[in-house]
Amino acid sequence: MGSKQRLLGHIADVAARSRRRTFVDAFSGSGCVAHHMKRLGYRVVTNDVLAFAYHWARAAVENSTVTMSAEDCAMLLAPNPAGGTFIGDTFAGLYFTDEENALLDAFSANVARLVDPYQQSIAYAAMTRACLKRRPRGVFTYVGMRYDDGRADLRTSLADHFRASVESWNAAVFDNGLRNEARLGSATALAIDEPSLVYVDPPYFSTRSDNDYTRRYHFLEGLVSYWRDLDLQPHTKTKKFANPHREFQSRAAAYASFEMLFERLREGGHDVLVSYSSNCLPSRDEMLAMLQARWAQVDVVSIDHVYSFGTHGHHVGNRNNRVEEYLFLGQIALS
Numbered sequence: 001m002g003s004k005q006r007l008l009g010h011i012a013d014v015a016a017r018s019r020r021r022t023f024v025d026a027f028s029g030s031g032c033v034a035h036h037m038k039r040l041g042y043r044v045v046t047n048d049v050l051a052f053a054y055h056w057a058r059a060a061v062e063n064s065t066v067t068m069s070a071e072d073c074a075m076l077l078a079p080n081p082a083g084g085t086f087i088g089d090t091f092a093g094l095y096f097t098d099e100e101n102a103l104l105d106a107f108s109a110n111v112a113r114l115v116d117p118y119q120q121s122i123a124y125a126a127m128t129r130a131c132l133k134r135r136p137r138g139v140f141t142y143v144g145m146r147y148d149d150g151r152a153d154l155r156t157s158l159a160d161h162f163r164a165s166v167e168s169w170n171a172a173v174f175d176n177g178l179r180n181e182a183r184l185g186s187a188t189a190l191a192i193d194e195p196s197l198v199y200v201d202p203p204y205f206s207t208r209s210d211n212d213y214t215r216r217y218h219f220l221e222g223l224v225s226y227w228r229d230l231d232l233q234p235h236t237k238t239k240k241f242a243n244p245h246r247e248f249q250s251r252a253a254a255y256a257s258f259e260m261l262f263e264r265l266r267e268g269g270h271d272v273l274v275s276y277s278s279n280c281l282p283s284r285d286e287m288l289a290m291l292q293a294r295w296a297q298v299d300v301v302s303i304d305h306v307y308s309f310g311t312h313g314h315h316v317g318n319r320n321n322r323v324e325e326y327l328f329l330g331q332i333a334l335s
């Protein structure tokens with residue numbers, strides 16, 4: 001959800017107007033923007049509040065050399081009698097088959113056998129992606145398979161999705177000669193060690209849709225820690241955990257979070273690049289005012305963008321989904 005894959009060229013063009021050569025992707029999500037900027041020769045720092053997104057970025061952005069072999073994959077997918085049964089016990093009949101739940105329980109124990117932290121991140125990145133692809137609509141907000149439309153991804157086993165995802169991650173690994181970093185935490189508390197261009201693409205608040213990434217992806221977030229320190233809510237149908245993150249989640253929190261974030265970035269002397277869509281709050285004019293109050297030069301680039309929902313893109317072209325997509329660039333110094 002919210003991936004900016006289709007806007008990479010626009011983002012890179014606007015970023016190039018800033019003199020900064022360190023690119024901080026403060027809400028990295030899939031990591032596709034950070035990976036693109038790494039490819040373009042920036043030093044890249046990623047950050048996300050969700051641990052599974054952190055692993056995606058650590059596997060493909062911070063990691064420059066490490067890949068995973070077919071033997072490693074086989075080890076991760078093998079039964080492990082010493083593994084737990086938490087997934088089988090907790091999520092039986094909800095998202096995956098009993099065999100797949102057993103595979104996920106064993107996988108969770110097997111990951112600890114990988115000594116290289118980047119291999120562990122590739123393993124988590126590939127398995128969470130496999131779970132997404134195996135799941136109708138790619139979300140964990142409902143239980144059962146009621147949106148099964150027969151597409152090939154849903155006929156492919158979790159193990160096969162995993163092997164294919166490992167190949168994709170292996171192919172994404174490259175060295176751009178710079179020390180890139182992935183971080184886990186809130187963007188509002190992010191410490192940045194040099195003047196940078198900070199890319200801001202938070203979950204925008206909208207009265208029309210919910211922006212709760214944790215609710216959609218709770219199973220993936222639980223999987224990468226085996227639900228350690230998460231407050232599972234056994235009474236919920238989906239067996240989600242209580243979302244500890246409140247920033248950007250409500251109308252009031254959104255305004256306060258932007259003010260806090262922008263204030264910190266301005267104090268740190270950073271340039272800022274903000275992705276924004278017209279159907280969200282704060283409004284376009286409010287966003288502009290917040291930026292103009294802090295940065296000497298603010299440019300607004302409008303991109304005509306049609307959102308696609310779900311994994312099919314079947315909403316593409318539907319006029320109701322037409323939103324204006326903007327990039328705001330705030331620069332500390334006049335260019």
Ligand SMILES: C[S@@+](CC[C@H](N)C(=O)[O-])C[C@H]1O[C@@H](n2cnc3c(N)ncnc32)[C@H](O)[C@@H]1O
Pocket residue numbers: 001002003004005026027028029030031032033047048049050053185186187188201202203204213245247248
């Ligand atoms: C719109 S998505 C980013 C999409 C990303 N640009 C991409 O192309 O894939 C927003 C991301 O912000 C993360 N997030 C939510 N609250 C956050 C916070 N306070 N600090 C950092 N990341 C946060 C979510 O987990 C989600 O991955």
